[in-house]
Amino acid sequence: MTSKDQKGFFASIASSFSNFGSAVQKSVNGLLGYEGLEVINPEGGEEDAEEEAQKGRWKQEERDGYWKMMHKYIGSDVTSMVTLPVIIFEPMTMIQKMAELMEYCSLLDQADECDDPYMRLVYASSWAISVYFAYQRTWKPFNPILGETYEMVNHGGVTFIAEQVSHHPPMSAGHAENEHFVYDVTSKLKTKFLGNSVDVYPVGRTRVTLKKTGVVLDLVPPPTKVNNLIFGRTWVDSPGEMIMTNLTTGDKVVLYFQPCGWFGAGRYEVDGYVYNADEEPKILMTGKWNESMSCQPCDLEGEPLPGTELKEVWRVAAVPQKDKFQYTYFAHKINSFDTAPKNLLASDSRLRPDRYALEMGDLSKAGAEKSSLEERQRAEKRHREANGDKFTARWFSLTGEVTPTPWGDLEVYEYNGKYAEHRAAIGSADSSVEVDLKSTEFNPWQYGELSV
Known part of the structure; x- marks a missing residue:
């Protein structure tokens, strides 16, 4: 990009930062008898829209059965009701997936070591963007059982x-800490099922305290x-704005995740600015959430x-091929x-029998174990009430x-x-006896000997 092109590009962002445009999507109406389902191929190619509609994880009869079950929930929050x-x-x-935010915690x-308050926000917001590469996976994680935990103590000095x-409603809380920062989150997902897609709204509060400055x-x-939950190739997009605010100084960074347009135009792209407390731009940021982020000082325009x-x-790290x-x-x-x-805590996610069975490729056992855990959770709820x-907790x-969020x-x-x-108590105790973690029974339960 030439300096002239670059100047016009970033000036355009600054003058119309709230205008994201619109993602043009192909519709295949009446596909397989289901009216109104959108089948989108983000890679483009109008001629293969119907072919995309036939692709998916299920056989056609499984897909049809799932659609018949789910169509009544259109417009609803399906976080834990299905x-x-x-x-x-x-x-x-x-x-567990919450912990993936710690991959690039460096x-x-x-940010903690940086003396420049604006570059501090560049590093911190790049950390917030870095997890989206992992979040583009289209497989659904298991809903945690009430009282379930996940712990990590061996990554970059971080305890999570x-x-x-x-x-x-389904809610999770998380805490992470090392010598540089403290991370705290309360997370409650809100969803809206739209037929062949679902919107996910992150109703949560995330706070990071940098220890050197206390900001x-x-x-x-x-x-x-x-997109394409049932018909077509499933893919994930996060159009909208990310805002990180320094609550201590009033500085902030506003980054815009561009929506995926026709033939994939704009997909992955992130652009925006670091602003001072007077809302004057100080540093521009640009990149792709699946690749890298860069920054450059800018003027008041x-x-x-x-x-x-x-x-x-x-920059995103190398990943396994064909995983x-x-x-x-x-x-x-x-x-x-x-x-x-x-x-390891007996309530840890790694110990879930349904999760482990799926990891070992036994779908039948995974399904049976998942149903058993869910029934035990319902029994505990009845007993509790x-x-x-x-x-x-x-x-x-x-x-x-109670804090307000956009959703x-x-x-x-x-x-x-x-x-x-x-x-600390575990560290001071005798740890000479090795425990076979795989044989540890998963136990997040409030009542020890409850009969299901």
Whole structure:
């Protein structure tokens, strides 16, 4: 890109930053007798739209049966109201997937060490973008069982703990920490089923505290759309804006995830600016969420400063080729017993029998184990209600604070510090006895000997 082209490109972004355009999508109306279903091929090619409609994970009879079951839910939030077949799942749970945000946590280390307040936001927002490469996987993670946990203690000095703190509505809380930063999140997904696609709204609060300066960063991510759930090649897009605000100074970064247009135009592209507290642009950012992000100082018009160049700040790492579930090397790491901490909590996602059976390729056993876990969860709910009991999360506490988000209000959970005490106690105990983690029974249950 020439300097002249670059100048016009970024000036255009600055002058019309809220205009995302519209994604032009092909419709195959009446396809297989189902009116109104959109079948989109983001790679383009109008002539193969009907061929795309025939592709998918299921045989036609399975696909038809699923459609008959699901069409009544169009327009609804289907987060936890529908039992789904394991054939569309990946061997990972939602709270494990939360931990994937830690793959490029070194960017937060850089943000903490950086003295420039605007470059600090460049590094931190690049960290927030980095997870989208992993999130483009089209397999569905398992919904966590109430009380289920996931822990990680062996990545970049980071200790990570997440817990499913509510089942209706589904809510998770997470905490991560190393010598440079503290990360806290309360997450509640809201969905809208649209037939052959589903919109996912991240009703949550994410806070990062950088230890060197004490600044607190707040993150609001864009929504996500999963296309071609039933007919066609499933693919994920996240059109909209991501905003990260320095709550301490008022500086912020606003990044725009371009929607996928005709023949895939604009797909993956991210552009925006770091602004000071007076909303003046200081640094432009540009790149693709599946590839890399770069930055460059800019003037008050949003145009690159003369004599400066784009600087790459993040690039996606190499990934396994032809991986069955499109996993990154880091996804394999967080799913592995080999990298699990000693004395793993019995409530850990790795120990779920349905998840492990699916990882081993036994779909029949995975389906049976999934049904058994869900029935046990329902039995616990009945027992809890009959006795007037309440579920209390182990590692997180409900604060009583309700925070607004673009997609609804959120009750906020906070880390209570007990997990650090638990790990410290394990470290001081005799650890000479090795435990076979694979033989450990999955146990997130509130009641020990409840009959299902």
